[in-house]
Amino acid sequence: MHLIMKTQFDNLRLNDDHEYSTNDRGGKKVIKIFKDGHLIAKKISIKNSVQYFGIVGVEDLLTAE
Numbered sequence: 001m002h003l004i005m006k007t008q009f010d011n012l013r014l015n016d017d018h019e020y021s022t023n024d025r026g027g028k029k030v031i032k033i034f035k036d037g038h039l040i041a042k043k044i045s046i047k048n049s050v051q052y053f054g055i056v057g058v059e060d061l062l063t064a065e
Contacts, residue, residue, distance in 0.1 A: 004041065004054035009033075011062050012041050012054070018061075035061065 012033050013020055018040070020033045029045040040061060041054040 001053040
């Protein structure tokens with residue numbers, strides 16, 4: 001996985017073809033996005049730090065806006 005932009009992550013999250021799950025433990029929040037049961041992106045929030053990750057080729061899964 002590599003870093004992606006927030007807008008790319010939001011595009012994937014709002015797509016009806018993708019599923020997502022959230023997990024919040026001890027100040028660390030993780031949101032994972034899946035397509036056909038495979039992890040394609042995740043967001044990790046720890047205190048004031050937020051990072052977005054996507055698989056190689058995630059640009060092919062983005063929808064046109």
